Structure formats: structure tokens, C-alpha cells
Amino acid sequence: xxxxxxxxxxLVKPSETLSLTCTVSGGSISSSSxxxxxIRQPPGKGLEWIGTIYYRxxxxxxxxxxxxxxxxxxxxxxQFSLKLSSVTAADTALYYCARLVQSGKxxxxxxxxVTVSS
Amino acid sequence: xxxxxxxxxxxxASVGDRVTITCRASQxxxxxxxxxxxxxxxxxxxxxxxxxxxxxxxxxxxxxxxSGTDFTLTISSLQPEDxxxxxxxxxxxxxxxxxxxxxxxxxK
Numbered sequence: 001x002x003x004x005x006x007x008x009x010x011l012v013k014p015s016e017t018l019s020l021t022c023t024v025s026g027g028s029i030s031s032s033s034x035x036x037x038x039i040r041q042p043p044g045k046g047l048e049w050i051g052t053i054y055y056r057x058x059x060x061x062x063x064x065x066x067x068x069x070x071x072x073x074x075x076x077x078x079q080f081s082l083k084l085s086s087v088t089a090a091d092t093a094l095y096y097c098a099r100l101v102q103s104g105k106x107x108x109x110x111x112x113x114v115t116v117s118s
Numbered sequence: 119x120x121x122x123x124x125x126x127x128x129x130x131a132s133v134g135d136r137v138t139i140t141c142r143a144s145q146x147x148x149x150x151x152x153x154x155x156x157x158x159x160x161x162x163x164x165x166x167x168x169x170x171x172x173x174x175x176x177x178x179x180x181x182x183x184x185s186g187t188d189f190t191l192t193i194s195s196l197q198p199e200d201x202x203x204x205x206x207x208x209x210x211x212x213x214x215x216x217x218x219x220x221x222x223x224x225x226k
Contacts, residue, residue, distance in 0.1 A: 035213040046220045047162065047205055052213035060213040063119070096161060102150055102212040103168055111161045 002027040004097050004109035012091075012116050018084040022097030022109060029078045030055045035100040038071060038082045039108075040093040048093075052100060053080055087116045120144055120208050124218035130226040135196045139221045141189045141206035150210035153182055153191045156220075157202045165204075166191065201225050 008020035022036070029036060037052035051061040053071045061069050070083040084091060092115050099107040121144040131137050141151065149169045154162035164173045166182040169189060179194040193200055206218040 037213065037215070047207075047217040049215050049217070052215075054213065062214075094161075100209070100212050100215060102209050105164060105167050105173065106152060106207075106209070108161055108164075 002099065002107050004099065004107060006095060006097050006109045006112040008112060008114070010113055010115060012087055012114060013118050014088055014116055015086055018082070018087050018091060018114055018116070020082045020095055020097075020112065020114070022080050022082075024078045024080075024099075029073065029080065030075050033101065035060075036073065036080045037098050037100045039096045039098055041096070041111075042090070042093040050082065050084075050095075089116050092116045119214070120147060120211055120216050122206055122208055122216050122218040124204075124206055124221050126221060127219065128222040128224065130224045131196055132226045133196050133198055137193045137196055137223065139191045139204055139206075139223075141184075141191070141218050143187045143189075143208055143210075146186045147208045147210035149185055150208060150212075151182070151184065151189045152207045152209060153180075154205045154207065155200075155202045156205065162205060196223075198225075 003025045005023045012018045035052045038050040041047050051069050051071045053059050053073050059071050068085045073080040094111040094113050096111045097109045123142045125140045151169050153166040155165050156162040165176050170182045181192050183190050204221045
């Protein structure tokens with residue numbers, strides 16, 4: 001059964017870069033059928049798509065975050081990663097990684113809380 | 119970008135009630151619509167995918183319908199554990215996805 005697990009620092013200082021990794025187990029990240037994405041949810045607010053990567057490395061970003069986001073994939077480790085630069089308190093959120101597909105079941109990780117604070 | 123609008127934003131209902139939540143897309147998304155349930159402090163949990171396919175383990179009192187731009191999530195008889203926030207999500211434009219703003223279902 002496919003599982004995704006987010007990992008990374010829970011506390012990031014303002015103006016620094018947030019870095020998270022999603023480890024995929026129970027299946028290959030190199031499947032041609034799926035995309036791999038990041039989603040976030042600020043405390044008490046709704047869900048926001050951050051960006052998506054295909055296993056071959058093509059990326060797709062939310063225009064509102066595009067200038068600060070980099071998503072990469074490491075197929076040898078079955079992982080993909082998120083970097084968000086120049087963070088502010090507004091970037092404090094639960095960050096989720098997910099397997100995305102146009103038709104069929106999306107699968108999400110349990111999420112990790114990242115707080116931006118000095 | 120495809121915008122998703124849920125209504126209502128919040129809803130009060132009683133155990134045993136039939137409840138309907140609506141999700142409207144800014145353009146046709148065919149049959150590519152998912153519904154999630156989120157309880158406080160937990161990750162969103164998939165309820166329904168592809169408009170009407172029930173995720174494994176989800177009670178049959180949940181159902182989805184719609185096509186094109188208008189979709190509904192129906193709970194046929196509310197149970198205490200159903201009080202939560204519900205989100206729709208379009209997957210039509212995958213790898214880019216968007217969510218509705220959420221509907222908070224509260225106990226009356």
C-alpha cells in the first residue's frame with residue numbers, strides 16, 4: 001500500500017528557506033501514471049496547492065508562489081522535495097505531500113507543521 | 119486557473135438530517151472531482167473520488183453526484199462523527215489542482 005511521509009525542520013526563521021522531503025514507500029515514484037505534489041494549509045484556513053512534479057522532473061507551480069518555490073525529485077531515493085525561499089509568518093502551515101492523478105484516488109501524507117518564527 | 123466555489127461555507131444540522139454540500143467549478147471539469155473530510159488536527163481524508171466513487175471504508179451514507187461545473191456531496195443521515203469540514207478538489211487540470219474553500223458542518 002502506497003504511503004507518503006513528509007520530513008523536515010518544524011521551525012524556520014523569517015527570510016530563510018523552508019525545505020521538506022516526501023518519502024514514498026510501497027510503490028515507485030517513477031510510475032508514468034502519477035504526479036507528485038505539495039499542498040499546504042495555514043492554521044484555521046483552507047487548502048492551497050503549492051506545486052507538482054513528474055518523475056522525469058517537469059514541474060508545475062502555483063503562480064502565486066512560483067517565484068519562491070522549487071520542487072525536485074530523486075528517483076533513486078523514491079523521494080521528492082520542496083524548497084520555499086524568503087519565508088514569512090504567512091508561510092506557517094501544515095505541509096502535505098501527495099500523489100496526484102487526474103482520474104483515480106489521490107493519496108496524501110499525514111502532513112508536517114512548519115512554523116516561521118525567529 | 120479553475121476556481122472552485124463551495125456552498126454553503128458553514129452549515130448547522132442535526133444528527134439524522136440529510137445534508138447536501140455544493141461545489142461549482144468556474145469551467146467544465148468533466149468528472150474529475152474529489153471530496154475530502156477534515157477533522158480538527160487531522161489531515162484531510164479522501165471520501166469520494168471521480169465525482170461518485172466511494173473511497174474504501176467510507177460509509178455508504180456519503181454519496182457524490184454531478185458533472186461539468188456543478189457537483190454535490192450528500193450525507194443521507196448525519197452521524198455524530200460526520201461533523202467536520204468538507205473540501206472539494208478538481209483534478210481536471212492535474213498536475214495543477216484547486217480546492218474549494220471548505221464547508222464547516224456543525225452540530226445544531
